Amino acid sequence: MTVLADLTTSPQVREAPSPQVLGAPSPQVFETTSPRVLEAGSTEVFETRESAVRSYCRAFPVLLSSAHGTTLVAEDGTEYVDFFSGAGALNYGHNHAHIKRQVVAHLEGDGLLHALDFHTAAKREFLERFGREVLEPRGLDHRVQFCGSTGTDAVEAALKLARKHTGRSQVIAFSGAYHGVSRGSLAATADLSLRKVAGMPLGEVTHLPFPVGPRGPFPTMDLLEQYLTDDLSGVELPAAVILEVVQMEGGVYRIPDADLRRLRALCDRYGIVLIADEIQAGCGRTGGFFSFEQAGVVPDLITVSKSIGGLGLPMSILLIREGLDSWAAGDHPGTFRGNQLAFVAACGALDLWQSQAFLDQARDGAELLRTFWETHPLPGVEIRAEGHAIGIDLTHAGGRRAADDVVAWCFERGLIVESTGRDKAVLKLLPALTMENDVLRYGCELIHEALRTALSR
Ligand code: PMP
DSSP: OHHHHHHHHOHHHHHSOOHHHHTOOOGGGGSOOOSOOOOTTOOHHHHHHSOTTOOHHHHSOOOEEEEEBTEEEETTSOEEEESSHHHHTOTTOBSOHHHHHHHHHHHHTTOOSBOTTOOOHHHHHHHHHIIIIIIGGGTOOOEEEEOOSSHHHHHHHHHHHHHHHHSOOOEEEETTOOOOSSHHHHHHOOOHHHHHHTOSOOOSEEEEOOSSSTTOOOOHHHHHHHHHHOTTSSOOOOSEEEEOSEETTTTSEEOOHHHHHHHHHHHHHHTOEEEEEOTTTTTTTTSSSSTTGGGTOOOSEEEEOGGGGTTTOOOOEEEEOTTOOOOOTTSSOOTTSOBHHHHHHHHHHHHHHTOHHHHHHHHHHHHHHHHHHHSSOOTTOEEEEETTEEEEEOTTTTHHHHHHHHHHHHHHTTEEOEEESGGGOEEEEOOOTTOOHHHHHHHHHHHHHHHHHHHHO
C-alpha cells in the first residue's frame, strides 16, 4: 500500500491523509438513500420543518433553483425578472460570469475558504485594491475592519467603537431608519414591530425625525442644534449620529445634501462620531459608490455589506476614519470575519468598476429608470429616483392594498419586486446595475401596468 510510504516521505500527506486511511466513508455512502423525495416545486418541507420566522418566501411562494444575470429560475422552469436583487445584495446580478470565474478558480486552486482574521493572499488583494480603487480616489483615509458576515454586525461594531472612542453612550438615529436586528443595531432601527420582538428595553438611542419623509419635511438640524446647545435640553451629548443617507427600508428617502453637510459640521463642532450606514444604499446602488459622495461629506465610520461580496457572498466591513481606530486587538471578534471567497468575489466586482462598459451600463440604466418614471406619472403616486433605487410611493394612492396588489400581479407575470416603508405602501425597485436597458424597460412597463390595474380598482 503506497499510502503508508507516502506518509513517511511527504509532510503534506502526513497532514492530510487520504480518506481511506482515516476510514472515511466511500463516496457511495453519500448517495441519497431517502425513500421519499418531494416532487419538483413542492414546498411542503418548508411548512413542516422550517421556522415560522421565514418571510420573503411568503410573499413570493416559489421554489427557486438557479439564477443568471437578472433572471431567477424556479424549479419548474418558470423565469422571473429580478427587480429585488436580494434586497440590494446583488448589485451585479446573479452569477456574474467574470466574478464567478474568479471564485471558481479560487476553489479549484484550493484557496483558503475560512481563515478568521489571519493574513491571507485574498484579503491582501482586497485591501490593496479597495484602498487604491475605492477609498483613495474619493479622498477617504479610512481603515478597514472586517466584521462578522452580516450588515448588522458592522453596525454593532460602529456603535461600539463610537462609544468606546468618545466614552459616551447615547446615540442619535432617525425615524424611518433600518440598521439591523441584533440588540445594538436594533436599538437604532426605527420599526416598532421589530423593536417589540427584542422583548427588552432598547435604550441609549434617541430617534429624531428624518428631515424628509411622508410626514416631513422637518427642520431636524435646527432641532439637533438646539439639543446640543441647550444645557437644559435633557438630551445628553451623544457618542454618535447614525444615518442612512438614503433610507432604503424607510421608502427611498435621501437626506438633502445641505442637511447632511450641516450634520457633519455639528458633529465636528461637538466631537460626535458620524456613522453612515451604506449597507443597502452603497456599492453603486444610489449613484456613486457611496451614497454620501454627492454631498461632499466624509463620514467618520461607514458600514458596508450586501453587494460588497460581489456574488451575494456574505461579507461586512466597517470603514474607520484615521484617528478613530480606538480598538484594542481582539475587541470585536467573530468566527466569520474572513470569508475568503467573498474577498475574491469582491475583487471581481472591483474589476467591474474599472470597466467602461459596466460604468456606461450603470449610468444609462439609472437614467432610463429616472426618465421612465418621470414621464409616466400616475395620479397621487410619488416617485423618488436614486440611481438604481426607485421608490414608488402609494401612500396617497391606494396605500398598502395597492402595493400588495402590484407585488402579487407582477409576481404572477414573472417579475419580483417588493414593497417597503410605512405600512409597506412604497414599491421599491432594485434592479441590478448590470440589468440591460430592454429588460429594465420591460420591467418598468410591467410594473406601470400593474399600477394602473391596481389603482383602477
Ligand atoms: N443596514 C441597512 C441600511 C440595511 O438595509 C440592512 C439590511 N436590510 C442592515 C443594516 C442589516 O444587514 P443584515 O441584514 O445583513 O444584518
